[in-house]
Ligand SMILES: Nc1ncnc2c1ncn2[C@@H]1O[C@H](COP(=O)(O)OP(=O)(O)OP(=O)(O)O)[C@@H](O)[C@H]1O
């Protein structure tokens with residue numbers, strides 16, 4: 001799985017829709033700070049796999065960290081990602097802000113396949129799951145691992161917990177099947193810290209409605225799901241947090257923005273202190 005796309009824009013790994021989306025939230029270019037597509041060894045058939053198969057997060061010990069923001073629709077992930085990025089940059093870190101599904105031009109094409117509500121052909125849940133992991137493989141190879149390997153911090157809007165929540169909790173795919181793909185694609189790689197924004201589904205839907213009205217936007221394929229789907233997503237997220245309390249910090253996202261951000265920064269600072 002060595003990706004050497006000849007058309008890869010080494011100095012501009014971004015994607016226009018993604019860039020617009022993040023600029024709106026004040027984060028700036030998602031790939032700001034990426035100066036080369038990858039620092040992985042690129043000997044044909046050898047180097048990339050070796051690099052990918054380095055177990056766990058050994059590559060970023062004492063260097064960059066991988067932080068994810070998770071939660072259901074409209075809980076404030078994008079809003080708070082901007083805060084986390086600014087906070088880390090103020091401490092002098094190089095920070096790559098990115099998102100899933102997506103984060104590279106090819107992975108953003110897969111994102112559109114996943115989110116596009118149009119079309120007479122329903123997307124099979126297994127195809128949905130495989131697309132999510134295909135996009136993740138591309139994102140890991142082209143953006144996340146190279147950034148961490150050169151010492152940058154990566155802050156990502158959704159990652160594999162979202163797969164367990166949406167394709168697992170929401171669609172009903174067995175966690176064991178998701179775990180197989182997680183192992184295949186990630187080889188033990190996990191976030192150093194996950195900030196899970198949790199709040200009642202009804203309130204999050206109201207926030208989403210407010211945002212969609214403000215932008216005149218349409219609901220995507222997931223946003224059109226039933227309330228029971230979102231309830232299942234929320235419970236699956238909370239189960240992930242319970243199973244990994246050292247990695248996942250649950251933030252009460254139902255409070256006002258100032259209170260949410262104060263809590264989030266306090267929890268983040270605790271972790272930064274522990275890492276220093
Ligand atoms: N604590 C808060 N209190 C009130 N409104 C909030 C709060 N946090 C975010 N919002 C608003 O709620 C809306 C949804 O926030 P945001 O877009 O950050 O959520 P999201 O989790 O990224 O959504 P999505 O799942 O669609 O990407 C926005 O209009 C945002 O300004």
Ligand SMILES: [Mg+2]
Pocket residue numbers: 077078079157
């Ligand atoms: Mg968002």
